[in-house]
Amino acid sequence: MSNANFAIPKAYNEPVKAYLPGSPEREALKKELDRQASIQVEIPIIIGGKEYHTGNKGKCVMPHDFNHVLAEYNIAGEEELKLAADAAMAAKEEWANMPWEHRASIFLKAADLLTGPWRAKMNAATMLGQSKTAFQAEIDSACELADFLRFNVAFAEQIYKQQPENSHGVWNRTEYRPLDGFVMAISPFNFTSIGGNLCTAPAIMGNTVIWKPAQTAALSNYYFMQLMKEAGLPDGVINFVPCRGSDVSKYLLSDPRMAGFHFTGSTAVFSGVWSLVGENIAKYHSYPRLVGETGGKDFIFAHPTAQVEPLVAAMVRGAFEFQGQKCSAASRAYIPASIWPQVKEGLLNETAKLKMGDPRDFTNFMCAVIDKASFTKISEYIDYANASEDAEVLCGGYDGSKGYFVKPTVILAKKPDFKTMVEEIFGPVLTVYVYEDEKLEETLKICDTASPYGLTGAIFAQDRNAIVMMEKALSNTAGNFYINDKPTGAVVGQQPFGGARASGTNDKAGSMLNLYRWISPRTIKESFVPSTDIAYPFMCEE
The missing domain is CATH 3.40.605.10 (Aldehyde Dehydrogenase; Chain A, domain 1)
Incomplete structure (x- = not known):
């Protein structure tokens, strides 16, 4: 048997191929x-x-x-x-x-x-x-x-x-x-x-x-x-x-x-x-x-100084990629009232552009949820929101005639403890709660305590003092925490993945x-x- 001390080849992250037309x-x-x-x-x-x-x-x-x-x-x-x-x-x-x-x-x-x-x-x-x-x-x-x-x-x-x-x-x-x-x-x-x-x-x-x-x-x-x-x-x-x-x-x-x-x-x-x-x-x-x-009930929390365009992009990608079936997918968002009109406009405009269907059609952004049980569970949450006086379904829905398709759905919750703000759904459903700017600290506490989970979360802000304060206030809410980025996409060797609490x-x-x-x-x-x-x-x- 060899007595040499062998060195393992250096590990590296596999480059992601683009799958461009003609490649x-x-x-x-x-x-x-x-x-x-x-x-x-x-x-x-x-x-x-x-x-x-x-x-x-x-x-x-x-x-x-x-x-x-x-x-x-x-x-x-x-x-x-x-x-x-x-x-x-x-x-x-x-x-x-x-x-x-x-x-x-x-x-x-x-x-x-x-x-x-x-x-x-x-x-x-x-x-x-x-x-x-x-x-x-x-x-x-x-x-x-x-x-x-x-x-x-x-x-x-x-x-x-x-x-x-x-x-x-x-x-x-x-x-x-x-x-x-x-x-x-x-x-x-x-x-x-x-x-x-x-x-x-x-x-x-x-x-x-x-x-x-x-x-x-x-x-x-x-x-x-x-x-x-x-x-x-x-x-x-x-x-x-x-x-x-x-x-x-x-x-x-x-x-x-x-x-x-x-x-x-x-x-x-x-x-x-x-x-x-x-x-x-x-x-x-x-x-x-x-x-x-x-499990997880992953969040995006925006500060009044957050830039709207990257925030919207993070909400759309974070909530709807792979039909929201990532452990890390954004499922709830806390948006300050001062920027909500611009965020709402951008969110609904971008969501409306998302195409859904068979993955063999490379123009599709989304496909179907995994099975009938999942489809039924998610559709029941959407039905509940549609019937509730405490929420408004801004866009979305579902169609199970051929495949288990749930459309990208955005729910506006009037209360921070609304059902879809606190329960894990595991589908393309993002619930938004709009908070008054002066209630930032109070809403951070709500974000921390509203869910039993602690997997992923993201904050958006331009004010560095605000970032420091929010990072500290939410220190136990997520094992993977993101600043000015969506709460998904952890890379091996760069962002080791996992959460505590019920996660x-x-x-x-x-x-x-x-x-x-x-x-x-x-x-x-x-x-x-x-x-x-x-x-x-x-x-x-x-």
């Missing part, structure tokens, strides 16, 4: 979109590198054309989930003992495959299956996912280099072991990159993983599993099990060998998992690490902080010349 990436993507739209894929369960077909299947449809079936996925049950746990444990020792440079090379190769020959395939699957535009798919399933792979390898290297101080005659070392058991990862539909990160971040640190993808993102997630296989990931390191959440709770979360849980999804689900783990705490071989990024454990995906959760350090002290003394000097007689 080779646009031509390749359109060709791949046509190909994927013309076939139907059967997605297997993958355990220990083997494919399993249960015959119990669900469907992946285009949200913008819900009669078009892209794929059918096999649903894992009790037998498959227990088999996955056994497979993860069986692969653990060899994976943990693989020399670091070889383990790292798998994920670095995966990043290059992703941004090279797999780019169009991953983006097309994300566009069709999750109804994302070309740009939204590019920044997600190509760039951010590659960034996670490259930066997490670099972060791991930095962790491994951290060693304790030594004293005379003593050599102190720290080794960073994987957790003592398997890691369970449950990922959401909205970002292909999150699915890839939730399963690979623990694996990079030497853990083996059971991955439950969101059923509505099963196609792009399955392709990522195939990509990892091509990159050389050994069988059993990541086990792919589309299944019901209730079965995960029943057969895996209570397994004594579960050592970690990596999650992005709803606050309610994560709270339920935390309770379940607490109920089973005496069973586990070690205390499970629980890492979760959950999760704030373990910051895209940073070393997250990777620390997947290791169990062992400190080793070696004495070169061991002492033979038993008595201590202070024991000598006077």
Whole structure:
């Protein structure tokens, strides 16, 4: 075995391709979109590198054309989930003992495959299956996912280099072991990159993983599993099990060998998992690490000195890109009365220009929300606002005749605690509350306390003293805080992502902080010349 101290290639953020007319990436993507739209894929369960077909299947449809079936996925049950746990444990020792440079090379190769020959395939699957535009798919399933792979390898290297101080005659070392058991990862539909990160971040640190993808993102997630296989990931390191959440709770979360849980999804689900783990705490071989990024009620708060044009742009992009289905999407806005007329005019004018439809039409800014349940939930909020005397729907609506289309909707709330100002909607609905300029500090307190969440938020102001004051007043409202920018678009390595309060454990995906959760350090002290003394000097007689 080599004794060299290898240096990992420097991590970098993958450049975002523009997909301009006539560009080779646009031509390749359109060709791949046509190909994927013309076939139907059967997605297997993958355990220990083997494919399993249960015959119990669900469907992946285009949200913008819900009669078009892209794929059918096999649903894992009790037998498959227990088999996955056994497979993860069986692969653990060899994976943990693989020399670091070889383990790292798998994920670095995966990043290059992703941004090279797999780019169009991953983006097309994300566009069709999750109804994302070309740009939204590019920044997600190509760039951010590659960034996670490259930066997490670099972060791991930095962790491994951290060693304790030594004293005379003593050599102190720290080794960073994987957790003592398997890691369970449950990922959401909205970002292909999150699915890839939730399963690979623990694996990079030497853990083996059971991955439950969101059923509505099963196609792009399955392709990522195939990509990892091509990159050389050994069988059993990541086990792919589309299944019901209730079965995960029943057969895996209570397994004594579960050592970690990596999650992005709803606050309610994560709270339920935390309770379940607490109920089973005496069973586990070690205390499970629980890492979760959950809900949000993300805000934009404008000061009277805010510039109107960039504020409007941030509101439109922050609220309506990817149909507001980002954990970080702007869902509420606090606008001072002095600039509201100009903001309202600009907001409604710009929103009216947004085109919505099939992602294969590259002129569309928005597509469909993910499924019928989401469509129904969002439309009920819009109906509630339309019927209420405490709100006015300035624009928006919905149409579910062919796809799950919710139009970009702006609600003007007459009260700061109106339902759509405080509850998570997860759709293209922005609620605005207009405050009197002299009530700035009072309204900042309302913003801080109106929601149980603490994920993202943005402030807009030109007055530097105001920025200082607002930043301090809102210090606990957001784990990712933006000044004169929209509250979305965190970049791996630049703005590590995560929030506290009801928004999760704030373990910051895209940073070393997250990777620390997947290791169990062992400190080793070696004495070169061991002492033979038993008595201590202070024991000598006077």
